[in-house]
Amino acid sequence: MPKIMHNPDVLWRRETEVTDPVSDDETVAGILFSGGSMLSLNEFALEIWQICDGKTLEELVVSLMPEFDIDEETLRLDIREFLDSLSQKGFIRYE
Amino acid sequence: MSNIQLKAPLTINWAINNNCNFACSHCYSREDTHDDLSRDVLLACLEKVAKAGVFSINFGGGEPLLRSDLLEISAFSSSLGLKVSMNSNGWFIDENMAVSLKKAGFTKVGISIDSHIPEVHDKFRGVPGSHARALAALMHLKAAGINTSISTVICRINSETIDELVAMALAAGVSQLNFHNFKCSGLGMSNKDELDLTPDEWKVFYKDAIAAKHSVKDLDISLDDPIIALLDARDAGTLVKGSVCGKLSLNIKANGDMTPCGFIPIVIGNIVSDDLQQVWKDSDILDRMRNKQPTGKCSGCSKYEDCLGGCTARALALTGDMNNPDPHCWGSETKGE
Numbered sequence: 302m303p304k305i306m307h308n309p310d311v312l313w314r315r316e317t318e319v320t321d322p323v324s325d326d327e328t329v330a331g332i333l334f335s336g337g338s339m340l341s342l343n344e345f346a347l348e349i350w351q352i353c354d355g356k357t358l359e360e361l362v363v364s365l366m367p368e369f370d371i372d373e374e375t376l377r378l379d380i381r382e383f384l385d386s387l388s389q390k391g392f393i394r395y396e
Numbered sequence: 397m398s399n400i401q402l403k404a405p406l407t408i409n410w411a412i413n414n415n416c417n418f419a420c421s422h423c424y425s426r427e428d429t430h431d432d433l434s435r436d437v438l439l440a441c442l443e444k445v446a447k448a449g450v451f452s453i454n455f456g457g458g459e460p461l462l463r464s465d466l467l468e469i470s471a472f473s474s475s476l477g478l479k480v481s482m483n484s485n486g487w488f489i490d491e492n493m494a495v496s497l498k499k500a501g502f503t504k505v506g507i508s509i510d511s512h513i514p515e516v517h518d519k520f521r522g523v524p525g526s527h528a529r530a531l532a533a534l535m536h537l538k539a540a541g542i543n544t545s546i547s548t549v550i551c552r553i554n555s556e557t558i559d560e561l562v563a564m565a566l567a568a569g570v571s572q573l574n575f576h577n578f579k580c581s582g583l584g585m586s587n588k589d590e591l592d593l594t595p596d597e598w599k600v601f602y603k604d605a606i607a608a609k610h611s612v613k614d615l616d617i618s619l620d621d622p623i624i625a626l627l628d629a630r631d632a633g634t635l636v637k638g639s640v641c642g643k644l645s646l647n648i649k650a651n652g653d654m655t656p657c658g659f660i661p662i663v664i665g666n667i668v669s670d671d672l673q674q675v676w677k678d679s680d681i682l683d684r685m686r687n688k689q690p691t692g693k694c695s696g697c698s699k700y701e702d703c704l705g706g707c708t709a710r711a712l713a714l715t716g717d718m719n720n721p722d723p724h725c726w727g728s729e730t731k732g733e
């Protein structure tokens with residue numbers, strides 16, 4: 302299974318404090334920026350971004366499963382959807 | 397995406413000095429006579445900016461290479477994780493300097509060139525030989541592994557030479573050619589009648605520039621003017637609607653004064669004494685720039701959502717009200733048509 306690799310040119314930062322009250326899906330928790338593209342991330346997406354470098358999709362599912370109260374297949378689909386948007390913008394590649 | 401309020405700018409355009417070896421007719425900073433920040437104060441400010449979460453700094457001036465501590469300032473900035481670039485006239489960049497700039501962390505350097513014709517550029521800049529030195533600088537920078545771009549402020553001396561400017565950029569091997577709109581600030585305002593185009597001439601220029609952008613490969617032709625929304629030419633990837641100033645970027649002057657952009661002379665704080673995130677969040681001026689209200693012909697214009705009345709700096713400089721339609725706008729598109 303291919304490994305996810307960060308594009309080293311991508312800059313990212315947290316927009317909220319880690320200590321802020323837990324945000325909803327709509328809150329912009331962080332942003333990714335590279336050249337002409339920017340992507341705003343909610344807390345879930347930001348967490349994936351922070352841990353995905355060098356991991357496979359399955360490894361991500363295993364590490365995130367304990368944190369979410371959803372079934373494994375839904376989580377896998379959610380993660381994959383987000384990874385697809387990252388890869389479309391060139392923020393990650395697969396190796 | 398367009399409405400998110402970031403905690404700090406992504407990028408800062410930082411004029412680290414006011415002095416320059418050139419005397420350009422469109423200069424916006426020549427009339428600025430404040431003192432530059434000392435090295436120690438500047439380094440402390442850069443630390444502040446990095447801590448606030450800023451990603452990149454684009455140094456400008458004046459001519460930044462006239463600061464003898466530029467390399468140290470850049471190396472310090474990149475050690476803080478900031479991405480460093482600059483705009484220069486290229487005069488001082490020989491082979492050795494290009495290598496030093498690379499070592500000091502510069503990832504991109506833009507050189508200002510006003511015309512493909514050496515004599516026209518030299519006369520405009522007030523310095524014979526400056527065109528040749530600008531092109532040589534681009535060559536040395538590229539050889540040193542620095543990404544290069546050419547910046548051209550569009551005005552009467554070059555608006556009908558898009559093809560020639562593109563050919564020059566391709567020959568110089570730059571990755572980007574920036575066509576900047578004419579802003580009417582500083583000397584640009586005093587020389588406006590001589591240099592600025594009429595709205596209809598802007599329309600012709602942008603039509604041709606957009607055609608070049610689509611047809612030329614291997615060169616990113618960048619047009620930073622929101623009014624190209626009238627030609628349906630705002631890139632889908634454009635990060636925000638209207639101008640980026642005060643939404644993604646901020647300007648800092650040589651004395652540390654913060655302004656929304658280099659062309660809006662309203663000081664909203666000073667980086668030495670104020671907290672960047674606080675100013676970014678609380679400034680009334682930035683708030684008004686982020687929440688512009690349509691007036692006049694913009695009120696009925698179907699492009700308003702994309703264009704937001706065009707360049708805020710220009711509207712303010714020429715009409716006194718940032719909400720007024722950009723004076724370069726050649727029309728308006730009636731809603732529903």
Ligand code: SF4
Binds near residue numbers: 625694703706721
């Ligand atoms: S009328 Fe206003 S909103 Fe419409 S294109 Fe002109 S400046 Fe932009």
